[in-house]
Amino acid sequence: MRTLLHHWMSAPSRIVRVLLAEMSLPFDLELERTWERRREFLAMNPAGEVPVLIDEDGTTLTDASVIWEYLAEVHPESSLIGADPVSRAECRRLANWFNVKFAFEVTENLIGEKVLKRFQGQGYPNSDAIRAGKANIHYHLDYIAFLADRRNWLSGNSFSLADIAAGAHLSTVDYLGDVPWDEHPGAKDWYARIKSRPSFRPLLSDTIPGMTPVPHYADLDF
């Protein structure tokens, strides 16, 4: 069986969890507290980050984008990246948009400050960073609404890795109640469709010790 080393509030780990479920590839989840810098873990991933996927044959893969490319190559029949080079380029552009740009501008400012700093014992959240994260999220939600309005799903007519990446990052921020859904109805409609997918349900039942999600977090009608 595959094993995914993850943390609940790691958005890149959530991308891989949803992707494996969408590709019907079963896996066991194992919690990794990256800040403990476990020796065996650092040997697997010198970057010290989750996700790390140990595939059935023992191949160890680190970094969400490395994992999604690997899975698409090894299981092309269920790939969610796209059918041809141009569609794949658009899907990757958007997956990176959320897993790099949104991560840097929003996720790290909110989850990094409010959640991970606490786990890591790194002191108090930086209020400037939180303010920046809350300001930055608006144009990303506008962009989601713009894309979902024109294309059905973010990178085209079909559900893809781009939707998974955006949904995974937003789900961590939504756990804290920091997504202003009511100001962005187009993005909210898209996220309601994401939330109702079976692959997404396990994320919505995550409960982090000492940290209760906002009441609407798992609610399909939010």
Place this chain on the structure above:
Amino acid sequence: MRTLLHHWMSAPSRIVRVLLAEMSLPFDLELERTWERRREFLAMNPAGEVPVLIDEDGTTLTDASVIWEYLAEVHPESSLIGADPVSRAECRRLANWFNVKFAFEVTENLIGEKVLKRFQGQGYPNSDAIRAGKANIHYHLDYIAFLADRRNWLSGNSFSLADIAAGAHLSTVDYLGDVPWDEHPGAKDWYARIKSRPSFRPLLSDTIPGMTPVPHYADLDF
């Protein structure tokens, strides 16, 4: 003819310049001052960043990692990512290491502060950031020496995209003289091999208006 919109000091643009040269794919270079936020440019890439590659058939591609995957798919015969899924995973891991992690920990702290802020008229460099960049670079150079010692090139026996990504980022920092080569002889040996490749020569003759490179910048024997 392909056109690459770039900026001299954008390390991701340098990755694509070297990659295209290594793959023997001719291209024209066009300078894009991203901070001017040219309308036609933002229509091509809403993220507002270089590189942007306009391929021969008009396909527009943004984001270095999207471009390297596209080129590998469309020109598999000259791909520099690797021969099988596991080698490609290792190559991508290291290419991302330099184009995301090194970028965040080193390049943005040094080039972002010292060079791009000046072009963008965003005020004075932040000395804390510069100090962080100069401290962080050491363990990356150690990692390069570690890999190059065991594998010949960074991701294996052959020169690959991983070497291009690392070399491109280091070359921007080296322009300013901020790479402590003498403390890292293993990394220096590897970089001497990178510098001597014909694909790398055009980068070494870049001269940025009002910003002279350090004397050893283009020197093969540095």
